Amino acid sequence: MPSPAEPIPKKQLAAVSDDSSSLEIREIPVVQPAELEPGRALVKVLYTGVCHTDLHVVRDEWPLKPQRPTIAGHEGAGVIVAINDPTSNLKVGDRVGIKWIADSCNQCEFCLSGNDPICQKAKISGLTTSGSFQQYCPAYVSQLTPIPESLDMSQAAPILCAGVTVYKALKNSAARAGQWVAIPGAGGGLGSLALQYAKYMGLNTIAIDTGDAKKDLTKKLGASAWIDFTTTEDMVAAVKKVTPDGLGPHAAIITSPKPEAYLTAMSYIRPGGTVVAVGLPKEGAVVTADVFWTVVQSKRLVGSYVGSRLDAIEALRIAAEGHVKTPISIEPFASLESVYTRMDKGQLSGRVVLDLFK
Ligand SMILES: [Zn+2]
Ligand SMILES: [Zn+2]
Incomplete structure (x- = not known):
């Protein structure tokens, strides 16, 4: 009516x-x-x-x-x-x-x-x-x-950009339930939403960020593992070690705006894995990757830009069901x-x- x-x-x-x-x-x-x-x-x-x-x-x-x-x-x-x-x-x-x-x-x-x-x-x-x-x-x-009736309007607002963006990035990673996803920037605005959507999708997550406050936050949001990038000497080895077979996560969702996050991610994702570019650095930032290993290990680097109308509807529904809170x-x-x-x-x-x- x-x-x-x-x-x-x-x-x-x-x-x-x-x-x-x-x-x-x-x-x-x-x-x-x-x-x-x-x-x-x-x-x-x-x-x-x-x-x-x-x-x-x-x-x-x-x-x-x-x-x-x-x-x-x-x-x-x-x-x-x-x-x-x-x-x-x-x-x-x-x-x-x-x-x-x-x-x-x-x-x-x-x-x-x-x-x-x-x-x-x-x-x-x-x-x-x-x-x-x-x-x-x-x-x-x-x-x-x-917007679903059961979702508070103030909670719906950030899902319309940040929420749908990370939800779509997780879809674009092609990672399936039970697999592993690394999330650099996990304690930030995009990252903390990515952790929650990833958990909803049945993925194991490796939260990468720095400081005890962010460590506690990511743990509360259901991260399976935590790595502090400022105190970890060999990031590539540390991330790979978290996964049970030591081959690294199936995907990385780069919610951090730091260009270095891309370089390490291209090294630690497992053969056949996908790095999804989401966080936007300043104008002119470039991603570098070793061509030999990208080819020989069939790694993928993909850009993911907001989401479709259906992605937005799904992202709101998942929040309305109580799986995601901003x-x-x-x-x-x-x-x-x-x-x-x-x-x-x-x-x-x-x-x-x-x-x-x-
Ligand atoms: Zn936005
Ligand atoms: Zn068109």
């Missing part, structure tokens, strides 16, 4: 960046239901996660440059308050998520094979279309993700600039989720 229509205001608050150094939360018009383009829905965004990518985008730190003015945000969880798409099953009152991929053509080779993130006509939240750092987002219906802190919309500052200084632990109406 559609919810009783609630009045839609003429103005809303949005976090707008006119250039790479500005950020202002100011009043902008709300796209009214009668003005919605075909294929769009107006989503009242209740919560939105703040991802490190938002900061890179707003500051022009990536090879991909945003449209200006920019409204970033790609972990939006909200409710449809108006929709102009008679062909969609979605309706007013539905709980939906706004993710990184905002729209795709649905007709190209990639879209037809469930690879919509690499659609060459894909629109991206915050980059080529306005994102979830606004109270009423005119979103494309095609890429909205239904450590979040909820802050008011007005603290976005301070969140960026703390993020920049590495002072954030867990995900910050903004309450856009607080």
